[in-house]
Amino acid sequence: NWQVNNESTSTGVTSPGGKRKRRNRVPEKPNYPLNLWSIMKNCIGKELSKIPMPVNFSEPLSMLQRLTEDYEYAEILDRAAQCTDSCEQMAYIAAFTVSSYSTTASRTGKPFNPLLGETYECDRTEDLGWKAVSEQVSHHPPMVAQFCEGRAWRCWQEFTMASKFRGKYLQ
Template identity: 50%
Template sequence: MSESQLSITDTSTTDMFYDAEEYLLSDEESSTDEEESEAGDDDVSSEADVSDNDDATDIQSTADVSTMRRVKLPCPSPDSDVSLWNILKKNIGKDLSKVAMPVTLNEPLNALQLLCEELEYSELLDEAAVCSDKYERMALVAAFAISGYCSTYHRAGQKPFNPILGESYECVREDKNFSFVAEQVSHHPPISACHCIGNTYEFWQDVRFKNKFWGKSMEIFPVGSVHV
């Protein structure tokens, strides 16, 4: 800014502003310019037509491709030398949701995406909906209820990112025939809500956790309700 101001003040006004010279075109020159301008317009319109056709081709080609799901993350998890227990022992008796954790302890997803993982085995609900035996149906629903813990062994010691207030997440699974939407409805305390519609079921819940660490034990109280 200072250099530009100095350059403006140093430059004389006669160098910066000048009167345009009047120049009259002859009939031949004016006709030539009009032909060139018309030709230029034709070129622009032809280029626009080509670009429109390209866009239409791209849209048509992408419409035929089904949604692709990745099977692994684009980069490996970095090695962390942070000791989780050293952090926890300094916060004994406190609410862990209000304790700042190093970012290296976070998973590459947030809490709203984690809620959608509970529907990874949603085919159990599809089977329960058409099951005639009430005891088998109860067993299928119970299996679905605990299926969300299937990956906790390999992901112990990590936590998802906390969503900001009003943040939302939507997931449409064509392979499992359901549409899922979640939103962070409260920041303090953190509360997440989600809703899912499948072919044979409807699922919604609100999630809130109360937890405390006592040195040798940890208490986690899930507060909320789940409906299927």
């Protein structure tokens, strides 16, 4: 007897024992043939966030969720918080920073742009020891504010990106 939990944006499924069952993979991308060049040739000089793209070019999650995935290796921050040597602590922080690129080679889809004022909360305190909250605070240019708190550390960031497609390169 499983129960759907509408209070959460995670999988939202709770077992009879009350333990949350989390999704462990994203659904497969539909296999629809599209010609990327036929879409992009009319977009030269436009800002990428304003270019309408077919839905199947996107990942089935929002940019707020995607940014929260950067905390996948947050145990590195737990180790950094325990360090007494500042050089070793900085090495752990650097390792955490580059860990967010661990999945970029296999992820070619673009996350959905969040609506202005949209929020995303991820509470992993029970299993991973951290929780995060993100909000889309500006739409043009797109900007996200995020706060994450772990066992012995806090992290906050403002993320914004503006890029234009110039035909042969991105600016």
